[in-house]
Amino acid sequence: MEKKIQELLEEKVNPLLANHFGAATLTGIENNIAKVRLTGACGSCPSAQYTLEDVVKTILMEELPELRDVVLDTSVSDDLIDMAKKILRKEL
Numbered sequence: 001m002e003k004k005i006q007e008l009l010e011e012k013v014n015p016l017l018a019n020h021f022g023a024a025t026l027t028g029i030e031n032n033i034a035k036v037r038l039t040g041a042c043g044s045c046p047s048a049q050y051t052l053e054d055v056v057k058t059i060l061m062e063e064l065p066e067l068r069d070v071v072l073d074t075s076v077s078d079d080l081i082d083m084a085k086k087i088l089r090k091e092l
Contacts, residue, residue, distance in 0.1 A: 001067070002026065005034055005060060012059050017042050017051070024056050027073040032066055035073040048072060 005026050014023045022042025028035040036056055038048050045051065049072055057070040 001032075001064065002029055004064060005029070005067075008060055008063055009036070009056075012063075013056050016055055020045075022051075024052075027075075032068040034060060034067060034070045036070055037073040037075075 009024050009026060017023050017038070017040070020041055022038055022040035022045070024036050024038055024042070026034060027037050036052065037043070038045070038051060038056075042048060042051055052070065052072045060070050061067050
């Protein structure tokens with residue numbers, strides 16, 4: 001299922017989000033629930049939850065009926081945390 005979700009994001013979702021300078025990436029699947037992170041301008045948009053529901057979730061759930069839900073992943077990446085630590089330690 002992970003491969004199919006990634007294909008759908010690349011082929012159907014991201015071309016739509018690219019019009020708004022954004023994209024979507026799959027960050028995980030658990031119990032047939034996909035976690036998706038919005039990136040670019042979409043990642044910081046106040047309407048990110050609506051974009052997820054109206055665009056991403058609609059497309060993925062129409063194509064993959066076995067998917068139970070699609071949720072927005074708002075967690076902070078480990079890379080970003082590491083970069084912040086380096087900045088605070090003045091290592092950069």
